[in-house]
Amino acid sequence: MAYASNMALTAQNGGFYLDGxxxxxxxxxxxxxxxxxxxxxxxxxxVREMGFSAICTYIPWGVHEISxxxxxxxxxxxxxxxxxxxxLCEDKDLRVLLRPGPHVNSExxxxxxxxxxxxxxxVQSVTADGTSVVFPSPPRMFPVPSYASExxxxxxxxxxxxxxxxxxxxxxxxxxxxxxxADNEMxxxxxxxxxxxxxxxxxxxxxxxxxxxxxxxxxxxxxxYGEDYDSFDEVPPPRNFNARNQSDLPYYLDWIxxxxxxxxxxxxxxxxxxxxxxxxxxxxxxxxxxxxxxxYNQIKMEEIVDAVxxxxxxxxxxxxxxxxxVQYLGGTSRVSFIPEFASGFVxxxxxxKPIMLDDAEFTTYAALMHGFSGINFYMLVExxxxxxxxxxxxxxxxxxxxxxxxxxxxxxxxxxxQKLRIxxxxxxxxxxxxxxxxxxxxxxxxxxxxxxxxxxxYVSEDYLGFNDIxxxxxxxxxxxxxxxxxxxxxAVTIGDTELPLERLSEYRVVAVPTFDFMSRDVQDKLINYVxxxxxxxxxxxxxxxxxxxxxxxxxxxxxxxxxxRMDEVMVEGIKxxxxxxxxxxxxxxxxxxxxxxxxxxxADAVSVLTADPGTIIYQQKIESGSIxxxxxxxxxxxxxxxxxxxxxxxxxxxxxxxxxxxxxxxPQIDAAVQIADGADxxxxxxxxxxxxxxxxxxxxGIYLDPDSEEMVGPMIRIPAYTVRILEVAxxxx
Numbered sequence: 001m002a003y004a005s006n007m008a009l010t011a012q013n014g015g016f017y018l019d020g021x022x023x024x025x026x027x028x029x030x031x032x033x034x035x036x037x038x039x040x041x042x043x044x045x046x047v048r049e050m051g052f053s054a055i056c057t058y059i060p061w062g063v064h065e066i067s068x069x070x071x072x073x074x075x076x077x078x079x080x081x082x083x084x085x086x087x088l089c090e091d092k093d094l095r096v097l098l099r100p101g102p103h104v105n106s107e108x109x110x111x112x113x114x115x116x117x118x119x120x121x122x123v124q125s126v127t128a129d130g131t132s133v134v135f136p137s138p139p140r141m142f143p144v145p146s147y148a149s150e151x152x153x154x155x156x157x158x159x160x161x162x163x164x165x166x167x168x169x170x171x172x173x174x175x176x177x178x179x180x181x182a183d184n185e186m187x188x189x190x191x192x193x194x195x196x197x198x199x200x201x202x203x204x205x206x207x208x209x210x211x212x213x214x215x216x217x218x219x220x221x222x223x224x225y226g227e228d229y230d231s232f233d234e235v236p237p238p239r240n241f242n243a244r245n246q247s248d249l250p251y252y253l254d255w256i257x258x259x260x261x262x263x264x265x266x267x268x269x270x271x272x273x274x275x276x277x278x279x280x281x282x283x284x285x286x287x288x289x290x291x292x293x294x295x296y297n298q299i300k301m302e303e304i305v306d307a308v309x310x311x312x313x314x315x316x317x318x319x320x321x322x323x324x325x326v327q328y329l330g331g332t333s334r335v336s337f338i339p340e341f342a343s344g345f346v347x348x349x350x351x352x353k354p355i356m357l358d359d360a361e362f363t364t365y366a367a368l369m370h371g372f373s374g375i376n377f378y379m380l381v382e383x384x385x386x387x388x389x390x391x392x393x394x395x396x397x398x399x400x401x402x403x404x405x406x407x408x409x410x411x412x413x414x415x416x417x418q419k420l421r422i423x424x425x426x427x428x429x430x431x432x433x434x435x436x437x438x439x440x441x442x443x444x445x446x447x448x449x450x451x452x453x454x455x456x457x458y459v460s461e462d463y464l465g466f467n468d469i470x471x472x473x474x475x476x477x478x479x480x481x482x483x484x485x486x487x488x489x490x491a492v493t494i495g496d497t498e499l500p501l502e503r504l505s506e507y508r509v510v511a512v513p514t515f516d517f518m519s520r521d522v523q524d525k526l527i528n529y530v531x532x533x534x535x536x537x538x539x540x541x542x543x544x545x546x547x548x549x550x551x552x553x554x555x556x557x558x559x560x561x562x563x564x565r566m567d568e569v570m571v572e573g574i575k576x577x578x579x580x581x582x583x584x585x586x587x588x589x590x591x592x593x594x595x596x597x598x599x600x601x602x603a604d605a606v607s608v609l610t611a612d613p614g615t616i617i618y619q620q621k622i623e624s625g626s627i628x629x630x631x632x633x634x635x636x637x638x639x640x641x642x643x644x645x646x647x648x649x650x651x652x653x654x655x656x657x658x659x660x661x662x663x664x665x666x667p668q669i670d671a672a673v674q675i676a677d678g679a680d681x682x683x684x685x686x687x688x689x690x691x692x693x694x695x696x697x698x699x700x701g702i703y704l705d706p707d708s709e710e711m712v713g714p715m716i717r718i719p720a721y722t723v724r725i726l727e728v729a730x731x732x733x
Contacts, residue, residue, distance in 0.1 A: 008172035009179050009282035011307055011335035014421060015373045018095075018178065024373065024418035026409065027054035027097055028343065028380030031106070032085040033063055035381065035393055037078045040085060042395035043381055044092050050390065050402060051409025054095035054178075056339075056376045057085075058104040060112040061159045068116065071162045082163070086170040086177065096170070097376065099181040100163055102156045102270070107346050107385045110142050111135075114155075118143050122151040125188075126200040128239040133197045135189045138348060144189040147266030148202035157273060164277035171281050179282040181339065182271035182305055186263045187288050192295055194256060194439055195240050206265060208232045210258045224250045224548045241441050246465045246517075246549045252440040253433075253547065259295035267304050282306050286339035289313070290321055292328045292494065293435040299332055299498040307333060309374075311340035315355060316362040316721045319690040320639060323670070324482070324494060326370040331427055331495035336372045343377035343401075344388030354387060357401055358721065364408060365723035369672050369686035371422035377405070414706055415684055415725065420674035423683075425658045426492040426509035426537075428481055433497070433518050433547055434474035441471040466516045467541055468578065473633055477513035477540065480634035484649040485511070487641035487667040489660045497522045504529045509656040511537035514555075518543035523554045530625035535656040539617075539630035540578070558622050559629060560584070560605050569611045569632065572644030580631030581614040582607075608655045609648065617648075619655050628655055639690075641667040662687065663700045669718070671699075673728075683728035689718040702729055 009025075010017045016025045028047060035043060047055060064071045064080060074081025089096050104112035117123055125133040125146040132143040145152045170177045191197060212232045215221040221235070222228055226247055229235055238255050242248070271283055284307040287296055291310060301308045310325045329336040341364065345355040367375065382389035390401035412418075441460035459471050485492040495503070497512065497519070504510050510529060523543060530536050542559055546552035562580035569579040584605045608628060609617035617630045630652070637645060646665050653660075661671045668691035674684045685703055689695050695718050702713045703726035711729070718724055 011282075011373075014330070014335060015418065016335055016337075019173070022418055024412060025054065025337070026052060026375055026412070027056045027095070028052050028377040028405075029057065029340075030055045030381045031057055031379070031383055032082065033060065033080050034383040035079065037081065037084070039393070039395050040088055041092075043391060043393075044088065044094060046391045046395055046397060046402075047380055048092065048094070050380070050405040051413075052380070052405075053093070054097065055089065055380070056097040056099065056378075058106050058112070058184075059098060059100040059163055060104050060106060060108060061100075061102050061156075061163075062108070062110055062112045062114045064163070065114050065159065069158055071159075073162070073166065083166050083169065086166075086175065090170070090176045094176060095172075095178045096176045097179045097181065098167060098177050099184060100160070100167065100274070101184060102159060103184045105184055109140050111137070113142075113145065115142075117152070117155050118145060120151065120155075123149050123155070124200065125198040125203070127197050128195050128199050130199070133189070133191065135191070144191075146198050146200045146203055147186075147262065147269070148198060148200060148206040150202060153269055153273070156270070160273055160277055164274065164279050168278045171279070177281065179284055180274060180279055182267060182274060182283050182285050185286055185288045185311065186266055186301075187291070188259075188263075188295065190288065192259075192439075193442055193444060194259060194295075195238065198262065199237060199239070203262065204237055206262060207237050207255075207258050208235065210261045211235060211254065214254070214257075224550075241443065241460060243441070243460075243464060244462070246545070249437065249440075249464065250548050253436050256294050256436040256440045259439075260297040260300065263295060264297070264300055264304060267301055271305055284309065284337065284339065286311050290325055292324065292430055292496070294432065294439050297432075297498065298328075299496060302334060307335050307337050309333070309337035309339045311378075312338055312363070312367065313340070313342040313345070313355060314359070314363050315353070316359045319363070319366055319670075319688065320483075322363050322366045323370055323486075326367050326372055327494040328430075328496075330371050330422055330424075331493040332499060335374065337374040338367060338372055339376050340378040341367065341375050343390065343405075344379055344382065344386055347385050347387050357388070357404065360401075361404060362721040362723065365686075365725075366688060368412070368417070369670075369688060369723050371420070371672070371674060373418075380405075411706075411725065415727070416676065416681055419677045419681055420684060421677065422491075422493065423673040423675050424491045424493040424507065426485065426490060426511060426653075426656070427495040427504070427507045428478070428485065428492050429499070429510065429512040430478070430494070430496045431474065431512050431514065431518070433522070434470055434513065434515060438471045438474055468515060468633065470515045473540075474513055474515065476636050477634055480637040480645065481511050481513065481537075481649075483637050483639065483641045483667070484645045485653070486670060488646045488649045488653065488665055489662050489671055490649070490653050490658050491661055491673065497525075501525050501528055501532075505532060505534065507534070509535045509537060509653070509658060513540075514538045514543055515541045516543060517545040517547065517549055518555075519547040520552055520554075523552065527555055527558065527622075530627055531623040533624040535626050535628060537628045537630075537652055537656065540580070540633050541631075542629065555627070559620055559627060560618070562631060563614065566613075569616060571609065571611050571616070572647045574642060574644035574648070575635055576611075576616070576632040577635070578633050579611070579616050581616065582618050582631065584615045584618045609651050617651065628652055639667060661685075663698045666695065666697070669695060669697050685726045685728060686723055687716070687718060687726070688723045689720055692720050694719050699726070703727060704729055 283305045544553045569576045584607045607615040670688045
């Protein structure tokens, strides 16, 4: 998107720039309306003492509204004086990120919406059964609004008419506000199951409009669906997954794409309403947790706002959730921003384990390790329904927590973190086609948050005429690649098949699980990536159909066909299923770089891994690049990665020209390198022990420990749940 010329904060080259200078955006949440006005100054001073130069606050619609169209912004309750609070921030030289909603959550009743708005049937979202959608949030459940309701946006407009002039008066450069969030956590209020909601009148009209926009002509839709509708108005929205064969799938896959479109529509409406009222500044949005699959589509959302980030609330045992989120942000977003990161935890009236200081310490440095450009700690200041913040609501400090954030801010300055960039040789893509099928075939409603649930319990196990149960196997293959590359210590980040070719071309290796169908534009993009010199790692199958399940296999044209299939193959102690066997006419090795062209002739294919009775992974040279194809199903892989998988990944990575970050292949040890911009900077090696016991780790060289100023390595000892930060002694890359 085009940035306004007077915009203070911008996103460029993967980083934040404030008034043209690269900066690390580190802030913390302070909710003015929950604090006594007389204590604002003292509390903000404590924030500065921790090393923060920016804060973040919600502006809750339901708190400020007295009655329809009437608001209190300090005229009655001085604690609600937003203008005075922002003026005080300016006096104390604090930058501010504002979050005006209309949804703010913030653990307040009704999530910041006025009760009267939520009780209006014309505003409410509707289930497939025709009932109002209820969000089961303590202390009081409430009906959620439809982001397709015109009445909802009229109500929001009245609120924005009142609050936007205050925001405008404090926009940078003459004020402290450098960014504004357009709404909060667009996520169907966490009820993301595809046949749960929204079936309100406005949502169905939006669905029909989406189909019209996609197909333009009803005859084209009929051709894809195998139907005979006279108009788009006749197309019923699916209310359950009833597909029985391949030809049924486009109808359901379109519904999942529409779910993405619905969220994009809501974000567009809110951001446009803010802009129309003069709020012209850096605009961002946040998504809850690990939102790297449908119905979320971050890349499309960043065509609407400047940045989309994730809210991370995880325990130290959930290292890989933090890693996946931060890596996906780094691989897809303009700038890797975490709008909410746990500092303390919500005090719920149910037995939920709180996030403790040791959780926050480990996960914070885990996020730092994988490369963010901005982070907002939620909450820096305690308030009702929250515990464990470093500052209490009276301006007092909790020493251990307070010192942790002081030390964190010192460290990021010490290593000049804003000038570092993550080093990645490869990228593992979310296959959006398969992920849409995975969600479309989901049978669990409405909120899949029960502990221990695995896909087998809520995904249809019908083959649908394909070679594999794609909706079940896709996630397993993706996990195997994710955990495998990580345990083998190759620098592979996470991306999405929505990424443009120029982003993919930044990586030596692109890996993606593939099955029988894949969108035409994605197939074209991947084969062009290969022809331009990239190495594509794909499998278990080669696509034969496009997104409409029509025959289209441009990748298939370049690859050899299998000679047979084995139900099971044992390799390096791992049982691989449904393995295609290829006759490459060569022994294990990698291509020698010579080719007579992209013909797909097996003479150009070289075996990467063989098993009795033949090759199961091969590398096919195509113009200046290559494809490495594994033709089998990995078993379920978790964090406890078997040595055999690491060995298989080593074969693939070596064929792709990749190098390990460190020699250690302990699955509980992870490593990442961040490269310094400029000759005066030093590269940084991060090494994490994600397990419960102390570990001796081979880091493969001598490094400077910035804490002790001593040289350490090649063997170092790392305590449980600890990230070591080490400076590379030389600038050799």
